[in-house]
Amino acid sequence: MKKPDLSVVLSTYNAVEWLQKTLTGYMVQTFKDFEIVIADDGSTEETALAIKELEKRMPVPLIHVWHKDEGFQKSRILNKALLACNGEYIIMSDGDCIPRQDFVEVHNKNKEEGFFLSGGYFMLPMNISKAITEDDIVEQRCFRETWLKEKGLKSSFKNRKLSAGKIEGALLNRFTPTNASWNGHNASGWKKDILAINGFDERMQYGGQDRELGERLMNYGLKSKQIRYSAVCVHLDHPRGYKTKESINFNKNIRKETRNSRRSFTPYGINKTRAKVL
Template identity: 65%
Template sequence: MKISVIVSTYNSVEWLKKVIWGYNTQTYRNFEMVIADDGSRQETFDLIDELKKEVFYPIIHVWHEDNGFQKSQILNKAILACTTDYIMMSDGDCIPRPDFVEQHIKFREEGCFLSGGYHKLPMQLSQNITEEDIYSMKCFDVSWLKKNGMKASFKNNKINATGVKTSILNFLTPTTPSWNGHNASGWKKDILAINGFDERMQYGGQDRELGERLVNYGVKPKQIRYSTVCLHLDHPRGYATPESINKNKNIRKETKLQKKKWTDFGILK
């Protein structure tokens, strides 16, 4: 295996199923999947056991007991479970385009981490995408998506931009490259060097805080927003509380002001 793909999930079997199918379409096949499971019920175990028999790649299921939103904790456990020296992270609600892993392999570079993009779909379309739509790649056809409820937008370029166009759009985008939970990758040694995710952080910017410490450590963010993209399936966010968001903002502020590279609340306690 040349790359480990960490996919986070929590009690969302219908979305996770579509994501696992998406990785089964990948043009680059030398990867493992590590599922970071923040306390899902038995049906998630059953789904993973079933799909392990169907997909070409190995799946490692990392689980801990449900204790509220503890994504940072389970991601740190998943990082340790990765058997390769390069890690890509995405979510269990993001269907990867067939060249998703290939692009991360293509653009990876020592001393850098990659910051990719995603394209959010409306709820009805998220629900209606089928196994056949994923395996036939219809779900990455902009005209098909529009026929099925997606609005016209400049952002649709993220779905089908290729070649020189992606390079131009990556250069022109005003979006600052950051570590995004839905689409980012970096070297395991760099992530371990900053002690992984800050486990005090719950929903709201914990991924970006990891990236900010990587930058403070000297790792350069590399923009591939239009080179590699995934379809973000819609869902409610009941775990997004003002308290957790404000707490995380304060931790990120401290990281920036003090130029922190290390967290005392990460993999090593």
């Protein structure tokens, strides 16, 4: 059986409704040669059952990587998911980010040796997040500014992420002042590069562990490329009970160490113990 060109890693934790909507977005991608690896940070059996049902409808392979719930351990489960990826190139996003139908295609077209890609997201309020149906995703209504405004979306320059065409999007990517960092909701790179720096630092909980990975990739010699106005996904709203001042400050100190030492490899990253693959 031929290995897929790309692997898409999606993190999730007890958010079945959002995961179902996100996977619907991957059912209608224009580019088809990819697999999905779900990095499940200890969800209950409800998530496993939902994934098994969705797997029957998915046009691409679906792999569920799970470990026991031990609090917020996203870095650890992402490392386990990385080991389960069969693709040479990896797109990372979240199970609450619905991709536009050209999302995977944009990452594939822009991938380049010596680079990683930095995308963004368009945050939706809770009322619109709830209102989006499967049909809205299949028909791509949830990516249309006019439809979202009918649902109550306010006017903003940020809406250009949705309305920009290919030419305008390319210009905005080039001139945006936003740093082209590794963003966990929308970024991609070569698996060999991520493994070379030993993946995510598993000491880090919520708050910047994705950025720290990107900083080590740059210390390793890679450059970043901005695609925030081309690779579009809408982010469904949710509470963040795992966000603490302590974890953010702890992670800031690790990132400071990474920048000051110019280190690319973390000794707290991927180990040889593979996760349970359901």
